Amino acid sequence: MKEITEIKGGVTAAKGFLAAHTAAGIKYKDRDDMALLFSERPAAAAGTFTQNVVKAAPVLWDRRIVEEGKAARAVVINAGIANACTGKEGMDYCERTAGCAASTLQIPQDSVLVASTGVIGMQLPMERIEQGIRAMAPGLARGREAENKAARAIMTTDTREKEAAVTFTVGGTSVTVGGMCKGSGMIHPNMCTMLSFVTTDLCISQELLQEALRGSVAKTYNMISVDGDTSTNDTCLLLANGMAGNEKITEKNEAYETFVEALTRVNRTLAKMMAGDGEGATALFEVKVVHAKTEEDAAVLARSVISSNLTKAAIFGHDANWGRILCALGYAGPQFDPERVDLTLESANGRLMILRQGVAADYSEEEASRILSADSVTAVCDMNMGEAEAAAWGCDLTYDYVKINADYRS
Amino acid sequence: MKEITEIKGGVTAAKGFLAAHTAAGIKYKDRDDMALLFSERPAAAAGTFTQNVVKAAPVLWDRRIVEEGKAARAVVINAGIANACTGKEGMDYCERTAGCAASTLQIPQDSVLVASTGVIGMQLPMERIEQGIRAMAPGLARGREAENKAARAIMTTDTREKEAAVTFTVGGTSVTVGGMCKGSGMIHPNMCTMLSFVTTDLCISQELLQEALRGSVAKTYNMISVDGDTSTNDTCLLLANGMAGNEKITEKNEAYETFVEALTRVNRTLAKMMAGDGEGATALFEVKVVHAKTEEDAAVLARSVISSNLTKAAIFGHDANWGRILCALGYAGPQFDPERVDLTLESANGRLMILRQGVAADYSEEEASRILSADSVTAVCDMNMGEAEAAAWGCDLTYDYVKINADYRS
Numbered sequence: 081m082k083e084i085t086e087i088k089g090g091v092t093a094a095k096g097f098l099a100a101h102t103a104a105g106i107k108y109k110d111r112d113d114m115a116l117l118f119s120e121r122p123a124a125a126a127g128t129f130t131q132n133v134v135k136a137a138p139v140l141w142d143r144r145i146v147e148e149g150k151a152a153r154a155v156v157i158n159a160g161i162a163n164a165c166t167g168k169e170g171m172d173y174c175e176r177t178a179g180c181a182a183s184t185l186q187i188p189q190d191s192v193l194v195a196s197t198g199v200i201g202m203q204l205p206m207e208r209i210e211q212g213i214r215a216m217a218p219g220l221a222r223g224r225e226a227e228n229k230a231a232r233a234i235m236t237t238d239t240r241e242k243e244a245a246v247t248f249t250v251g252g253t254s255v256t257v258g259g260m261c262k263g264s265g266m267i268h269p270n271m272c273t274m275l276s277f278v279t280t281d282l283c284i285s286q287e288l289l290q291e292a293l294r295g296s297v298a299k300t301y302n303m304i305s306v307d308g309d310t311s312t313n314d315t316c317l318l319l320a321n322g323m324a325g326n327e328k329i330t331e332k333n334e335a336y337e338t339f340v341e342a343l344t345r346v347n348r349t350l351a352k353m354m355a356g357d358g359e360g361a362t363a364l365f366e367v368k369v370v371h372a373k374t375e376e377d378a379a380v381l382a383r384s385v386i387s388s389n390l391t392k393a394a395i396f397g398h399d400a401n402w403g404r405i406l407c408a409l410g411y412a413g414p415q416f417d418p419e420r421v422d423l424t425l426e427s428a429n430g431r432l433m434i435l436r437q438g439v440a441a442d443y444s445e446e447e448a449s450r451i452l453s454a455d456s457v458t459a460v461c462d463m464n465m466g467e468a469e470a471a472a473w474g475c476d477l478t479y480d481y482v483k484i485n486a487d488y489r490s
Numbered sequence: 491m492k493e494i495t496e497i498k499g500g501v502t503a504a505k506g507f508l509a510a511h512t513a514a515g516i517k518y519k520d521r522d523d524m525a526l527l528f529s530e531r532p533a534a535a536a537g538t539f540t541q542n543v544v545k546a547a548p549v550l551w552d553r554r555i556v557e558e559g560k561a562a563r564a565v566v567i568n569a570g571i572a573n574a575c576t577g578k579e580g581m582d583y584c585e586r587t588a589g590c591a592a593s594t595l596q597i598p599q600d601s602v603l604v605a606s607t608g609v610i611g612m613q614l615p616m617e618r619i620e621q622g623i624r625a626m627a628p629g630l631a632r633g634r635e636a637e638n639k640a641a642r643a644i645m646t647t648d649t650r651e652k653e654a655a656v657t658f659t660v661g662g663t664s665v666t667v668g669g670m671c672k673g674s675g676m677i678h679p680n681m682c683t684m685l686s687f688v689t690t691d692l693c694i695s696q697e698l699l700q701e702a703l704r705g706s707v708a709k710t711y712n713m714i715s716v717d718g719d720t721s722t723n724d725t726c727l728l729l730a731n732g733m734a735g736n737e738k739i740t741e742k743n744e745a746y747e748t749f750v751e752a753l754t755r756v757n758r759t760l761a762k763m764m765a766g767d768g769e770g771a772t773a774l775f776e777v778k779v780v781h782a783k784t785e786e787d788a789a790v791l792a793r794s795v796i797s798s799n800l801t802k803a804a805i806f807g808h809d810a811n812w813g814r815i816l817c818a819l820g821y822a823g824p825q826f827d828p829e830r831v832d833l834t835l836e837s838a839n840g841r842l843m844i845l846r847q848g849v850a851a852d853y854s855e856e857e858a859s860r861i862l863s864a865d866s867v868t869a870v871c872d873m874n875m876g877e878a879e880a881a882a883w884g885c886d887l888t889y890d891y892v893k894i895n896a897d898y899r900s
Binding site for chain 2: 131132133136164165167199200201294311312389390393394396397399402403406407409410411412414416418419438439440477478479481482483485487
């Protein structure tokens with residue numbers, strides 16, 4: 081098997097990537113709220129963006145650069161204001177942000193990507209953004225401190241930073257993939273967004289990089305749900321600067337497959353961190369659908385269960401409420417025979433079959449409750465129909481979710 | 491205009507319909523938990539049923555009778571146990587229930603419809619069901635007391651009974667449509683289901699009755715959402731016994747149109763009652779989408795907003811969080827130009843434009859909050875694209891929703 085090793089690291093784990101952070105005072109006080117990523121060499125850039133009809137200005141800016149296949153040198157990120165629903169002014173601000181980074185770092189303006197997260201409908205305070213960029217540039221650095229502080233700077237109401245990295249070998253050359261992300265729903269009134277930034281020193285064509293990202297995102301970030309609300313700003317950027325020195329990947333060979341697996345490992349780790357840090361969550365809730373007819377069916381079924389408010393509330397209550405899980409499978413869309421479904425609950429506290437062939441297994445509610453009281457729980461839904469499978473990740477629905485989202489904007 | 495008059499009444503408001511109730515001790519203690527409806531004459535029966543792949547036994551039983559165009563005489567309803575995920579045994583119990591009602595009331599077995607709501611996965615205690623039927627038969631009666639007690643008997647964790655009735659005239663003949671329903675989500679661990687029973691003394695063919703019901707349900711019950719969880723038992727039954735004495739409706743003439751409007755009036759009232767009595771709800775939340783391109787678009791957009799957890803939490807917090815509403819419109823599916831959307835909030839406390847052409851209007855947050863603090867609030871989303879419109883109804887997302895659904899089954 082391809083060997084992929086997890087390492088401690090984030091967005092600067094791969095060669096030639098640097099990060100910086102600053103407290104620009106955009107909306108938060110007394111904390112960092114801007115981050116800057118920089119690649120020493122031009123990097124192939126891939127991206128996936130929100131499917132929401134309402135797209136924030138930075139999404140439109142980045143999408144154009146990615147679609148035109150432009151090489152990227154830098155990413156400017158701010159937390160506090162999303163630059164969404166901001167009209168032409170918002171687009172101008174993307175250009176000014178990129179322009180400021182370009183002149184400060186002496187790189188082309190169209191090699192600068194931008195990303196924002198925060199309140200919808202407010203305009204960015206451009207002077208602070210520009211001051212922030214100029215303040216960050218001299219501090220660009222590699223290593224745990226720089227990348228970790230960048231990961232913290234982009235948080236909104238996330239409770240912890242989210243980073244992951246792996247290494248693997250391509251034709252004897254060591255390659256690294258690392259990333260950071262933020263997001264726990266469209267959190268805090270008007271706050272929103274999943275933002276994910278992954279870097280690699282792999283040498284690969286932009287077309288294959290984009291294809292690898294698209295496939296990986298479908299199995300990772302697109303399989304998590306905190307509240308079913310798709311933000312206006314969701315963005316995943318992947319930069320590959322080729323500094324590992326491998327022979328450039330231009331076809332779907334073994335090296336490409338290994339990279340895809342490494343990338344998916346990083347993305348899956350980051351995605352699960354987001355789900356587990358969902359607003360108000362006390363537990364990561366994983367749903368595996370196995371033996372479904374098609375992969376698409378498996379994905380739709382898994383997503384339906386992790387999105388079910390009733391199921392999520394039951395997880396919070398440590399209640400092995402299989403009726404709700406079966407119900408959520410039932411309204412997902414794909415056809416199946418309820419009388420063939422097996423359901424098993426798993427966690428660090430144990431493993432228990434709850435439902436066998438559609439009928440309640442003879443299980444102890446107490447034991448089930450103990451399994452569900454772990455901070456990461458898995459429901460395995462065996463459809464007994466075919467060979468396809470999928471996993472999805474969410475979290476429980478808690479009082480704190482309501483509290484976070486009902487509190488009036490301050 | 492066709493004159494349709496609201497009257498006080500429920501499921502026995504129309505001629506020839508009787509109701510009864512009893513405490514059968516199926517699961518609840520010290521309260522009625524069974525109801526019986528009876529038509530003095532064979533009634534044309536129409537029905538719409540859950541789209542969930544997992545269908546409860548009573549749904550399968552009723553659907554067969556409706557699809558075969560059988561005339562109905564009685565409906566046996568129980569609360570406490572849903573008879574869902576109960577396999578062949580569950581189907582046998584439907585037959586035994588119908589059989590008992592048939593022999594007790596001296597009517598054909600296939601003229602008896604059944605409906606259940608409650609815990610999934612438990613078998614019905616058949617002796618109590620049969621005792622209940624025999625206890626209810628002698629008490630069948632018309633009028634407010636009988637119909638109101640029946641409406642209360644079918645409740646699960648509903649906080650209030652739900653009834654509505656109207657009268658109108660067809661060719662000089664007075665016709666009545668009345669109904670009752672229950673439901674506030676898939677409430678209480680494993681509790682579920684919207685059940686709705688509407689009766690009319692109109693004389694109409696079964697085919698047109700079914701068509702009228704299908705169209706009406708799409709605009710009423712199918713436009714409400716408490717938590718997005720489609721139950722295994724959802725059922726709406728409509729019985730027409732012809733006792734008003736009008737000329738039988740066999741084509742889509744003016745009388746048919748008037749009936750459809752009257753039926754939709756009753757269904758809409760009942761649907762809104764369910765949405766307003768959603769689990770833990772403090773407010774009915776109505777979303778009107780106007781000037782959409784197509785009716786389908788309008789319906790999808792309206793449903794997306796009332797289903798958004800974030801928007802629902804904001805309503806609970808009396809927060810005019812237009813970013814969330816715009817966001818929920820954006821991920822609904824239909825294409826639109828965010829920069830043409832107007833958004834207005836309305837309630838008994840006033841009316842306020844929040845968003846004009848996609849940009850925040852100059853409004854007072856305090857005034858907006860006052861409007862949102864009413865017990866019924868409406869958001870009007872003007873897409874400024876076409877002539878189609880739709881309305882959907884939901885409720886706010888509250889601590890009590892989480893409490894009700896996270897509490898361990900007792």
